[in-house]
Amino acid sequence: MLELAILGFLYDAPLHGYVLRRHIAALTGHVRPVAESTLYPAIKRLEKAGLLVRATEPGAVAAPRHVLSLTEDGGRELRRRLAEPAQREITDENHWFTLLAFLRHLADPAAQAVVLRRRLAFLEEPASFFYEGDRPLAAEELDDPFRRGVLTIARATSRAELAWLRDTLASLDGAGR
Amino acid sequence: MLELAILGFLYDAPLHGYVLRRHIAALTGHVRPVAESTLYPAIKRLEKAGLLVRATEPGAVAAPRHVLSLTEDGGRELRRRLAEPAQREITDENHWFTLLAFLRHLADPAAQAVVLRRRLAFLEEPASFFYEGDRPLAAEELDDPFRRGVLTIARATSRAELAWLRDTLASLDGAGR
DNA sequence: AGACCATACCTCGACACCGATGTATAGCGT
DNA sequence: ACGCTATACATCGGTGTCGAGGTATGGTCT
Numbered sequence: 001m002l003e004l005a006i007l008g009f010l011y012d013a014p015l016h017g018y019v020l021r022r023h024i025a026a027l028t029g030h031v032r033p034v035a036e037s038t039l040y041p042a043i044k045r046l047e048k049a050g051l052l053v054r055a056t057e058p059g060a061v062a063a064p065r066h067v068l069s070l071t072e073d074g075g076r077e078l079r080r081r082l083a084e085p086a087q088r089e090i091t092d093e094n095h096w097f098t099l100l101a102f103l104r105h106l107a108d109p110a111a112q113a114v115v116l117r118r119r120l121a122f123l124e125e126p127a128s129f130f131y132e133g134d135r136p137l138a139a140e141e142l143d144d145p146f147r148r149g150v151l152t153i154a155r156a157t158s159r160a161e162l163a164w165l166r167d168t169l170a171s172l173d174g175a176g177r
Numbered sequence: 178m179l180e181l182a183i184l185g186f187l188y189d190a191p192l193h194g195y196v197l198r199r200h201i202a203a204l205t206g207h208v209r210p211v212a213e214s215t216l217y218p219a220i221k222r223l224e225k226a227g228l229l230v231r232a233t234e235p236g237a238v239a240a241p242r243h244v245l246s247l248t249e250d251g252g253r254e255l256r257r258r259l260a261e262p263a264q265r266e267i268t269d270e271n272h273w274f275t276l277l278a279f280l281r282h283l284a285d286p287a288a289q290a291v292v293l294r295r296r297l298a299f300l301e302e303p304a305s306f307f308y309e310g311d312r313p314l315a316a317e318e319l320d321d322p323f324r325r326g327v328l329t330i331a332r333a334t335s336r337a338e339l340a341w342l343r344d345t346l347a348s349l350d351g352a353g354r
Numbered sequence: 355a356g357a358c359c360a361t362a363c364c365t366c367g368a369c370a371c372c373g374a375t376g377t378a379t380a381g382c383g384t
Numbered sequence: 385a386c387g388c389t390a391t392a393c394a395t396c397g398g399t400g401t402c403g404a405g406g407t408a409t410g411g412t413c414t
Contacts, residue, residue, distance in 0.1 A: 002400090002401090016362080016363095017362075017363070018361065018362050018363080021362095026306070026307070026308050027306055027307070028306070030268060030302075030304045031268050031269055031270070032265070032268070032269050033265075034401095035401070035402055035403075036362095036363085036364085037364085037365085037366090037401075037402060037403070037404085038400075038401050038402065040363070040364065040365090041364095041365095041400080041401085042400085042401095045400095061360080061361050061362085061409080061410070061411085062360075062361040062362055062363095062408075062409045062410060062411095063361070063362040063363060063407085063408055063409060064362080064363085065361095065362070065363090066362090066363075088209070091207060091208050091209070092208055092209050092271070093208070093270055093271070094269070094270075094271070097306065097327050097331075100323040100324065100326055100327050101306065101307075101323070101324055101327060103323040104321045104322075104323055104324075112323075125207075127207040129203070129204055129205070129274065129278065130203070130204070130278075131203050144281045145281075145345050145348070146277040146278070146280040146281055146289075146345075147277065147278055147281075149277055149338075149341045149342075149345060150274050150277050150278060152337060152341050153334060153337050153338045153341060154274075155337075156333055156334060156336070156337030156338075157330060157333060157334040157337070159333070160329060160330050160332075160333030160334070161326075161330045161333075164326045164329050164330060165326075168322050168323075168326060171322070179370090179371090193392080193393095194392075194393070195390095195391065195392050195393080198392095211371095212371075212372055212373070213392095213393080213394085214371075214372060214373070214374085214394085214395080214396090215370075215371050215372065217393070217394060217395090218370080218371085218394095218395095219370085219371095222370090238379080238380065238381090238390080238391050238392085239378075239379045239380060239381095239390075239391040239392055239393095240377085240378060240379060240391070240392040240393060241392075241393085242391095242392065242393090243392085243393075
């Protein structure tokens with residue numbers, strides 16, 4: 001998820017770590033903050049894998065900056081991760097939102113549609129958080145107001161997302177034809 | 178999050194690891210599956226911390242079971258984690274839903290209300306995923322259909338949750354008086 | 355002059371998590 | 385008899401993440 005965000009931001013323009021950090025904080029920081037001690041090793045990992053290169057520039061304000069840019073391999077890897085996400089990226093909202101934030105980098109509308117359809121299939125599966133045996137329980141069947149809240153909120157999210165998915169898929173299919 | 182779920186389920190009734198695993202899978206598994214190799218060490222951690230004890234029983238079907246039950250310390254710890262969650266438990270939906278699933282174990286409506294109000298404060302902060310400088314962008318201002326989707330879905334979730342929070346807080350305040 | 359904060363990057367130890375793999379019993383279908 | 389699945393628990397190596405701490409520069413406030 002973090003690596004995807006790094007690759008995604010660098011796809012648009014070269015950035016140095018400090019700015020990259022603020023970009024990532026804006027994107028997902030209010031939900032799940034990213035520590036510096038997580039970001040810098042992640043950058044090194046990607047550099048070691050040849051997905052990005054760094055160019056040292058004299059610091060505009062303070063210490064020297066390492067400006068990071070994607071290599072061709074990095075661009076390919078980003079597109080690969082966007083086109084063939086692991087199942088976790090589809091099901092976990094945090095991962096999924098990060099993926100959506102960069103899905104436009106997948107130039108082909110048909111490839112974008114494939115990804116959206118995987119999310120659609122996941123949302124269309126009948127699944128709850130609470131069960132009676134194997135039967136998923138509806139919000140109305142629960143006494144617990146907090147568990148009822150979970151289901152109410154999840155249902156509202158699901159409804160909104162399904163509507164958006166169907167809309168967007170229709171216009172992607174239109175564009176592909 | 179995992180530990181909270183373990184403590185939460187055991188608060189209702191003693192269970193052995195295998196059943197516990199299925200309970201957890203039902204609760205959060207469709208979004209974020211939990212590996213056995215994560216669950217068993219987590220159980221050991223909690224046991225070592227004195228939060229639960231195990232009693233070996235001959236297996237009803239196969240291998241012997243280790244039936245886990247909460248200690249008094251375990252119950253106290255669960256209530257402490259429910260009453261004073263870390264900020265991450267408030268902001269990250271995965272964590273938050275797990276917390277909500279067990280919040281009823283906090284017997285005091287006033288204490289439950291305190292937790293809900295923290296989530297309310299978080300949701301009422303103006304925050305987006307995308308910014309122009311410091312200004313949060315609205316869905317309508319984005320060209321990218323996928324980013325627009327993120328905001329559309331997040332807004333629907335937020336709306337539904339705010340309504341539910343205000344409702345539930347009102348009835349908790351009524352019960353507390 | 356000193357305190358403080360923002361910029362900019364980095365290391366280290368601790369630890370939670372995961373996939374792969376292993377062990378053992380019992381039941382079902384072929 | 386054989387394979388497969390479900391029950392039931394466990395270990396191990398690799399790795400991603402975090403908190404705490406460190407280094408250095410330059411600007412603002414008092």
